[in-house]
Structures are given as C-alpha cells and as structure tokens.
Amino acid sequence: MRRALLLAWRLNRWELVALLVVAAGVSAVGVLTAVRLAELLAECRAAAVVVVEPCGALAEMGIISDPATTGRGFATITLLAVLPFVAGVVLGAPLLAREFEHGTALLAWPLARSRVRWLLFTLLPLALLAALALLAPAMAGELVVGAIYPGLEPGANFEGYGARGPLLVLRFVLVLVVAALVGTWVRRQLPALLLSAVVAGGIGLGLMQAERLWVEPEERAGMQMELNYGFSGQIVTDQRYRYGDGEWLSEEEVDAVFSRVDIPLDELPDEVFFLIPRERYPDVVLREGLALVAVTVVMLGLLALSVQRRRPA
C-alpha cells in the first residue's frame, strides 16, 4: 500500500501539490472567516442594540450579515462547491489518458498481474490522497456555514449544500472516476480534460436539480414562513396561491388578482410554499451520498471494463 501511495504521489505530484495549495488556501480563508464571524456574534450577543448590521438579521433569519465577512464566507462556499469538480477533472482526466498518450500502457499492462489490479493500484491511492486533501475544505465548509448562520444547526441547514461535509468528498470521487473513464475513451490528456470538464459541469448541474428531488416537499402557508428564521436554510421548490375552498390559481389569475387596486384584503388568495424543511438535511445528504456511491461503483465497473477491453496502443 505504501508503495502504491508513493507511486501515486510521484506520478501526480504537481497536480496533488496544486490541489493541496488550493485546498489549504480555501480552508484557511474559511476558518479565518468563521473566526471573525464568531467574534461578531459575541459582539452582537453583548450589544444592547441589535437591529442594525451585522446583528440585525440574527433574530429573523438567523444570519450574521456583515457585508465584507459574510460576503467572503459565501464566496468561500462557492469555491468549495466547485472544488470537487475541478479536482476530479484535473486528477482524473489525465490519469489513464497519459498512459495511452505516452504509450506506457503498452509496457505497464503486460507487466501487471491483471489490468483491473493495475487500474486499482493506479486509481485508489490517488483517490485516497486527494480525498484526504479535501477533508480540510469539507470541514472548513461546515465551520463557515455554522458561523454565517449561528441561529441554525449546520446539520439542519441547506445553505452550502454539497460544498461541505461528506458530499464534497463523495462528489469528488465520482467526478474522478468519470473523468478517468473519459480519459480512457479519448486517450489524450488535454482533450480528455476539456471533455471531462463538460461532463463534470453536467454532473454538477444535474446534482443541483436533484437536490430538491431526494425527498417530497412539504406544504407551508405563507404566513408561517415569517416564523422560525423564515426561508433560511430551507429549499423552496414552488410557490402558489389558492382560495380558501382549495382551488389553486393559475399564474394569469394571480397576475390579474394582484394588479387590481380595489380588492378587499379578505378576498386575497392564500400564499402557499412547497419546501424541503431544514430538518430533512441529514436525509437528503444520506440519500445523495448513497446515490453517489452507487453511481461511482457503476462507473468504476465501466472503467474496469473499458481498461480490460482497450488496446494499450
């Protein structure tokens, strides 16, 4: 195992160094931001007046809103959301494409006991090293979200979904395997990188859409949304209007009703939100996590099949 790890490091040292630098940098910014936000929170708790920034939104939305620090926190979360995809593409695409392009597969495959064993020895140590490097950003993401939303538990808050915790690492592993698979098809590093980036973008967009599909949304009356930190940390999937008798209004009917100036308040329809409440965060993470593991295993199988059937030159 030690030899495999050393070999993975030697073969991919520049890419791994780049990943380590980026991961350490983003994590450091995240931790510093969280520390600053914790200081602001302490100041808010000690302050007599809490209706202005950064404490003003604390009671209603559970958020510390200091423009510079909170903005830096959200920027960190955005970077963390992109990081597993970029890391997966940069490490995965050239992994096997390089062997084909340099013609070293021609030598390595006959020397290995089996191609699948060679693949596992090439891929797994790299995945392990990179996943270890991504642990710090995954934890920093949890800290940042917890610090921006001190009123909410990070484990019951959809803010920064996918950019923190185990999902960040699992998303990376999936993209790594898919990018390696693209590399075996394209057989050249730069085109594989380009194509993998497109595929990874597609996976990212797909996961963003899937976020609201893992569990059934619940119905909440509009008035209720003003309580318990409002929309903070919840996923709103739809917003509609209906009359007291249960009849839903079409979009045109809503436009027509709200453009009238003379409508009595008691004739206004009720606003209804469909949302995934923040308490369902662990369920959603678990379901996506399991789905990611399952798809990764399938992709790994495809990759093994592809390596076994491919001509080395």
Place this chain on the structure above:
Amino acid sequence: MSATRRAVRLAMAMARWEVLLLGAGALLLSAAALVIAWQIREVRTDELACYAATPPPVEGSTELTCPQFLDASDSLSTLQRGLGLPFLVAPVMLGLFLGLPVVARELEHRTAPIAWTLSRSRTRWLLIRAAPVVGMVAFLSAGLAIAAEIIWRASPWAEGLPDLGFAEYGAHGPLMVARGLAAVGVGLAAGAIVGRQLGGLLLGVLAAAALLIGTAMVMDAWMETDAEWVELATPADSRIFDMAYRNDATGQLISFNDFYDYDGGQIAVADDGEPEGMTAISLLVPAERAGAWIARESVLLVLLGVGASAVAGLSVRTRRVR
C-alpha cells in the same frame, strides 16, 4: 503542396481533438447566442406591437400593459446574461488549449529533439507550428465575437444606439480576439517553460488570469484619467466610474455614499426626488470614446501575447534536449 498548407494540415492533425472539441463548443455557443438573439427580437417586436395597440392605462391603475410578454422577456434576458461569462472566457480557453500543446506535447513525448534537429532552426520550427494555431484562434474568436455582438445588440437597451460602446465590455468585438491571441502566447510560453501539458495548463491558467486581470486593472486606471464629470446620465453604453451630487452654490462634490450623512442628514428634497440646490453628476467616459479604448486595450493585449510568445521562443532556443 505549399509549405503553408502543409503547416496548417500538420497543425490540424496534431491538435485535431482540441480543434474538434473547442470548435464544437464555439459553434454551440454562437448558435445559442444567435437563437436567443432571434427570440429576443421576435418577442420585442410582438411586445412593441401590443403596446401600440393597447390604450394607455388609466391613471392610478397598477394593471400591467401587455403582461403576457413579461415571462418570455425575463427568461430570454436571463439566458442572454448567462452567456456573458462564456463569451468572456471562451477566447482565453481557445488560446490556452490550442497554444499550450504546441511545445509542451513535443517535450512531453520527447519528440522535440528530433523535430528541432530536422528543422533549420528552433525559432523557425516554433513559428511554423504556432502560426496556424494563431490563425485558428483568431478565426474562432472572431466568430464568437460576431455572435456576441449580435446577441448584445438584440437587447432592448441597445435599441437606437449606434454601437454598444462600453456595454458588455470585453464580451464582444475585437477585444475577444485580442484576448484569444494573448492567451495563445501565454499557452505557448507556459508549455515551453514547464514542458508538460497538464502542469503547463495549470501555470497557463494562473498566468492568463493574472495577465488579463492585470491588464483590465491598468486599463481601468488609465481610462479613469479620461473620465469627466457630466450631469447625471447613466446610459448603458458609457463607462461610469463614480456618481455624486454637486452643491450648486459651492461646487463641492458629495459622493452618493456620503450623501445621507451630509449636513447631518438635514437635506431638503425637491418634488422630483433630488436634493434642493444640488445636481446629480457622473464621472464617466462617454460611449463615443469606447472605440479608441477598445483599440488601445486590444493592441496592448496583442503586444503582451507577442511578448509571451517571445518568452516561448527563448525557452525553446535555450532548452537543453535530453
């Protein structure tokens, strides 16, 4: 077969995957832009016809005129704005991905020593290899620039404007081609220095980002020296650096940020919403001067690209082959 044709064919053969993928990407992006521009114009024509046919709303009514077009124009506008970043990034990607492997791939595959020995000089070899790539990047970037010009000109805010001026600066017109050419130079240099495709790409991305951001900052500072205060006008096609109120009596400038604290917040506001005795003014470079500034930045970027290519040439000439 002429030497030029042979060079182009060789470059195409060596970079066929990159050309295929990037060409397909550029084509898709351009096609998306043209379709969206066409749809924006269609919806706008119908909307204007609807406005013309609808009687003016009764005073006090909040009823919207022609609300049926709101959703369609909002969605199209969102799609249009979504293409802003791809149009900014695409020429740089073209330049980097096509420029980088010219030297890096030869070094990585260890074919450079043979190629350099067979060529009359290494510089000549680099010129013959790089020239078709520069041509391809210029051609693809020009296509993207034209598509971008068409989509931004389809915007309702661009109606009646002679040109786009400073609007969507850098995401249309010759600046896109210049960025692509600068990126080719950076790609060539990064590939020649690192000698590996992936490592070169990582360095190239960083160098290109630094170069383009640095150039934009320098140009911004330079452009601000050309800006002048004019009575508040915020056309989409001018480059605005600051907005303020001018005290008509004293000539003192009060920035919008400081305005509400000025005079202890005791400023009388006239019926038109403007503070009494003050005039809103903007520090801007008018749209008529956009052409000159775009030309200056384009020349600067091309020169930087040439400089980076010279670095690549120097690296190729001085590199020891194993």
